[in-house]
Amino acid sequence: MNLKELANLLGLSQTTVSRALNDYPEVNEATRKRVVEAARANNYSPNNRAKGLATGRSMAIGHVIPISTQHEIVNPIFADFIAGAGQVYSANNHDMLLSMVPDLEEEATYRNMAARRSVDGVIVHGPRAHDPRISLLDELGLPFVVHGRAGQNESDYNWVDVNNSRSFQRATNFLFDLGHRRIALVNGLEDMDFARRRREGYVEALRDHGLAPDPAIMRSSEMTEEYGWKAARSMLASTNPPTAFVVSSMLTAIGVRRAIGDIGQRMGRDISVIIHDDVLSYLRNGDDIPIFTAVRSSVHHAGRLCAEMLLDIIQGHTPPPRNLLLESELVVGGSTGPLRA
Amino acid sequence: MNLKELANLLGLSQTTVSRALNDYPEVNEATRKRVVEAARANNYSPNNRAKGLATGRSMAIGHVIPISTQHEIVNPIFADFIAGAGQVYSANNHDMLLSMVPDLEEEATYRNMAARRSVDGVIVHGPRAHDPRISLLDELGLPFVVHGRAGQNESDYNWVDVNNSRSFQRATNFLFDLGHRRIALVNGLEDMDFARRRREGYVEALRDHGLAPDPAIMRSSEMTEEYGWKAARSMLASTNPPTAFVVSSMLTAIGVRRAIGDIGQRMGRDISVIIHDDVLSYLRNGDDIPIFTAVRSSVHHAGRLCAEMLLDIIQGHTPPPRNLLLESELVVGGSTGPLRA
DNA sequence: GTGAAAGCGCTAACAT
DNA sequence: ATGTTAGCGCTTTCAC
Numbered sequence: 001m002n003l004k005e006l007a008n009l010l011g012l013s014q015t016t017v018s019r020a021l022n023d024y025p026e027v028n029e030a031t032r033k034r035v036v037e038a039a040r041a042n043n044y045s046p047n048n049r050a051k052g053l054a055t056g057r058s059m060a061i062g063h064v065i066p067i068s069t070q071h072e073i074v075n076p077i078f079a080d081f082i083a084g085a086g087q088v089y090s091a092n093n094h095d096m097l098l099s100m101v102p103d104l105e106e107e108a109t110y111r112n113m114a115a116r117r118s119v120d121g122v123i124v125h126g127p128r129a130h131d132p133r134i135s136l137l138d139e140l141g142l143p144f145v146v147h148g149r150a151g152q153n154e155s156d157y158n159w160v161d162v163n164n165s166r167s168f169q170r171a172t173n174f175l176f177d178l179g180h181r182r183i184a185l186v187n188g189l190e191d192m193d194f195a196r197r198r199r200e201g202y203v204e205a206l207r208d209h210g211l212a213p214d215p216a217i218m219r220s221s222e223m224t225e226e227y228g229w230k231a232a233r234s235m236l237a238s239t240n241p242p243t244a245f246v247v248s249s250m251l252t253a254i255g256v257r258r259a260i261g262d263i264g265q266r267m268g269r270d271i272s273v274i275i276h277d278d279v280l281s282y283l284r285n286g287d288d289i290p291i292f293t294a295v296r297s298s299v300h301h302a303g304r305l306c307a308e309m310l311l312d313i314i315q316g317h318t319p320p321p322r323n324l325l326l327e328s329e330l331v332v333g334g335s336t337g338p339l340r341a
Numbered sequence: 342m343n344l345k346e347l348a349n350l351l352g353l354s355q356t357t358v359s360r361a362l363n364d365y366p367e368v369n370e371a372t373r374k375r376v377v378e379a380a381r382a383n384n385y386s387p388n389n390r391a392k393g394l395a396t397g398r399s400m401a402i403g404h405v406i407p408i409s410t411q412h413e414i415v416n417p418i419f420a421d422f423i424a425g426a427g428q429v430y431s432a433n434n435h436d437m438l439l440s441m442v443p444d445l446e447e448e449a450t451y452r453n454m455a456a457r458r459s460v461d462g463v464i465v466h467g468p469r470a471h472d473p474r475i476s477l478l479d480e481l482g483l484p485f486v487v488h489g490r491a492g493q494n495e496s497d498y499n500w501v502d503v504n505n506s507r508s509f510q511r512a513t514n515f516l517f518d519l520g521h522r523r524i525a526l527v528n529g530l531e532d533m534d535f536a537r538r539r540r541e542g543y544v545e546a547l548r549d550h551g552l553a554p555d556p557a558i559m560r561s562s563e564m565t566e567e568y569g570w571k572a573a574r575s576m577l578a579s580t581n582p583p584t585a586f587v588v589s590s591m592l593t594a595i596g597v598r599r600a601i602g603d604i605g606q607r608m609g610r611d612i613s614v615i616i617h618d619d620v621l622s623y624l625r626n627g628d629d630i631p632i633f634t635a636v637r638s639s640v641h642h643a644g645r646l647c648a649e650m651l652l653d654i655i656q657g658h659t660p661p662p663r664n665l666l667l668e669s670e671l672v673v674g675g676s677t678g679p680l681r682a
Numbered sequence: 683g684t685g686a687a688a689g690c691g692c693t694a695a696c697a698t
Numbered sequence: 699a700t701g702t703t704a705g706c707g708c709t710t711t712c713a714c
Contacts, residue, residue, distance in 0.1 A: 001456070002707060013685045018709065028683055047457050049399065050707030052390045053690045067424060079420035083408060086441030095459070096439045100427030115342075116388055118436070254595055343691055354701045359693065369699055391691035394706045 001044045010038055021046070048095065052117075060095040061085075061310060062119035064110065066103035066126075077299045078125065081147065084303025085123065092311055094120075107136060114140035121310045123147060127193050143320075145310045147302060149193055158313060160306045160324045162297040164194045164276075167328045168201030168246060171274045171295045174330065175244045176209050184217035184242035186231050186252055195220065195248065198276065202246055217242045228255025236260070245273045276328075297328035342385045351379055362387070389436065393458075401436040402426075402651060403460035405451065407444035407467075418640045419466065422488065425644025426464065433652055435461075448477060455481035462651045464488060468534050484661075486651045488643060490534050499654060501647045501665045503638040505535045505617075508669045509542030509587060512615045512636045515671065516585045517550050525558035525583035527572050527593055536561065536589065539617065543587055558583045569596025577601070586614045617669070638669035 007014045012035070020027045020035035038044075052058040063085070065078060082098070089096045097119055101109045110133065113119050121143035124133050131150035134157055146159040168185075175183050185202045188195035199220070203213045216238065219231040228247065235242055236259060245260075247253040253275040260273065276295045305324060313320050348355045353376070361368045361376035368376075379385075393399040404426070406419060423439070430437045438460055442450045451474070454460050462484035465474050472491035475498055487500040509526075516524050526543045529536035540561070544554045557579065560572040569588065576583055577600060586601075588594040594616040601614065617636045646665060654661050 003709095004707075014708080015686080015710085016684055019684090022709085026683060031683080043456075045453055045457055047394075047707050048459060049390045049393045050690090051709075053388075053394055053692090054707075054709040056690075058390065065424070065427070067428065082439065083406070083441050086406070086439055087408065090440060090442055096441075098423065098427055098437045098439050099431060100424050100437075101431055112386055115384070116386055118389060258598075344693095345691075355692075356694085356702080357700055360700090363693085367699060372699080388691050391706090392693075394708090395691075395693040397706075 001042045002047065003044075006035075006039060006042065006044050009042070010035060056117060058095075058118055058120050059093065060097050060119045061089060061307070062097045062099065062113050062122040063125070064099045064101060064106060064113075064122060066106050067100050068103055080298075080300045081125075081303035081306075084298075084300040084305075085307035086303075088304050088307035088311065094311065106133070110136055110140060110142065114142045120314050121145070123306055123310060127151075128191050129193055129196065131193075143310065143313050145306050145313070145322075147306050151193055151196075155323065156321055158309060158320050158322045160302055160309060160326070162194075162302065162326045162328055164197040165201035165204070167276055167295045167297070168198040169205045170201075170330055171246050171276065172202050172205035173208070175246065175274060176205065178244070180244040181209075181211070182217065182240065182242045183244045183246060184232075184235050185219065186228060186245055186247045186256060187218070187220045188223045188248045188252075190220045198248060216240070223249040223252045225251050225255040225258075228252035228257075229259045230255070232256040232259035247273060247275045250275060295328050295330050297326060302326065342383045343388065344385075347376075347380060347383065347385050350383070351376060397458060399436075399459055399461050400434065401438050401460045402430060402648070403438045403440065403454050403463040404466070405440045405442060405447060405454075405463060407447050408441050409444055421639075421641045422466070422644035422647075425639075425641040425646075426648035427644075429645050429648035429652065435652065447474070451477055451481060451483065455483045461655050462486075464647055464651060468492075469532050470534055470537065472534075484651065484654050486647045486654070486663075488647050492534055492537075496664065497662055499650060499661050499663045501643055501650060501667070503535075503643065503667045503669055505538040506542035506545070508617055508636045508638070509539040510546045511542075511671055512587050512617065513543050513546035514549070516587065516615060517546065519585070521585040522550075522552070523558065523581065523583045524585045524587060525573075525576050526560065527569060527586055527588045527597055528559070528561045529564045529589045529593075531561045539589060557581070564590040564593045566592050566596040566599075569593035569598075570600045571596070573597040573600035588614060588616045591616060636669050636671050638667060643667065 003014050003017060007017045010017065012031070016027060016031065017035050017039075020032040021039060048059045052060075063082065082096070086096050099109055110122070113122065119142075122137065124131070124137070124144055124146040125148075127133075127146050127148045127150040129151040131146075134144075134146070134150055137144045138157070144158065146157060147161070149159050149161050150157075172183055183202075183206070185199065187199055187202075190196050190199060199218070202218075206213055217235055219227075219235075221227045221231070228251070231252075232245065232255065245256055247256050253273060256273055274295065276297075305326075309322055309324065312318050313322065344355050344358060348358045351358065353372070357368060357372065358376050358380075361373040362380060389400050393401075404423065423437070427437050440450055451463070454463065460483075463478065465472070465478070465485055465487040466489075468474075468487050468489045468491040470492040472487075475485075475487065475491055478485045479498070485499065487498060488502070490500050490502050491498075513524055524543075524547070526540065528540055528543075531537050531540060540559070543559075547554055558576055560568075560576075562568045562572070569592070572593075573586060573596065586597055588597050594614060597614055615636065617638075646667075650663055650665065653659050654663065
């Protein structure tokens, strides 16, 4: 069922039907009602492609996920984020166009999207410090929202971010409250903006307690399980081992936990681990499970908010730039280690 | 730069330029060369939307991911699968349209896609026994490939699947070879086709060794960490505990490993765990890491194969139905437990 | 308040 | 081998 058929059916012109369906003010309320009902009854649904051709708008949002040429691992937070954003798009009749592109071709992909107007806007994932994508998109005139921040000129572009530094500061403070004095940081790659902020929060908490950051118990790398295991193992084996860990990402934490299981228990120590995790499902445990304490933020929620912000901007409801800083939640689990630590 | 402009620039008609660019046989080789070069020089790229309108084909593949109304968790294998498929689409100039829809609206989504011809084909994820989506898509005439199988009439539709029963049979046999006689199964929800097959493989291995399946050491549930932990804990605490586990999914295995750490070691036992995992990155460990033994299959690879099969079918290169059964790889890690078990 | 007609960028008959 | 024309399904002037 297309516009023409629907119009014939109603004995109206395509124009009027189109106007009725798109909330143009000039159509008679009675007519509009009749049209809307007929549309639903025949479950008419407009052809987004034709609509896009006619209006120059695509009713689609692009997500460009760079695939590293080094390794094919996909950051698991993408899935949650995409799920959140996707629901918003569905609800607003927009399509989500996902492009998995080798990181070298990312710029070309954006240029292409802009040239062909195949999307109305894009979400930028995983910003780094001084991320070149921001000025590129500005130059291309493609509306965008960054999930995270790219270091500087924060108020010049739209973003939704978690307060990463605060999260890590609170996590570290919590460990101090438990009595720990030697707290390790197992962080992500610090050329990623979020990781840099996490370190800053950690360092600030140390400073507040009169401690200088000690490189011997600070690590930064890609957040794999192996990395967590190796990092924790080497730190635990050192002469002045930590009694607690602040860890970025659940996957890394799994490695850390294993190292503690292997070594920490053998050492007769009680060791605290506090995790920052973005994927709620991983930590959704029943009450009799000894989960670790975590600072958690819902990347699913962030996805929804990013999508809403972008649609809002595209529809011209709010003037950009818009910024949104989310706080995360401290979830205290069973295995925080004893207060005597 | 659009077709018209390019055509004017070359002093040719739009038609000829279009034909040259789309490999129509009738155009003069010299002309084609000239056109192709001019297109690249002006980096012309066709408007997929207009192309779709004109041809009735959309140059897009749909992935419908049902979001459970119960819980918002997203199966992490989607991310890997989507990444694999996405690369194939990019390489073939197709868009990937991702719809995250509440599971109740799934049928409506498919009907809509078919009515509006917004995609040329779809991938069906997570098939169940007698999955209604298959007959629905057949009825709608929308080409599709199923990732997995839906129980019956396997040769009637296109699918790419891992040999799940064989995988679990081999895993179980491997544990028998190590000397185990009491082997537990921690499986996914058995209304999912893959989980049913996994149990069958497990049971077959038991039978081959003269053992009847014992419900006391077989579990089936949604594959969370909590479930793994609870399942393993209760089985280990029973009067006749298992000495080895065959586990579906890495996440569940994390729970199982934790239960073994908590209980198994206290019992002074050496316990083997063998995991089926689809997300390669989780198990990508360095050589000095004591990984657990795993039967692993690359869902990333499966994604690529599904996408290739679907494009091939759409382009009419091979007559459907097409089926592809992949074997998984047995990776023997460090912690398989001693042969004396 | 409603309709006729042009046009978005492309492809596909149908000429020539 | 190339060009002319119509049309995909919609929106948007412009007229009435």
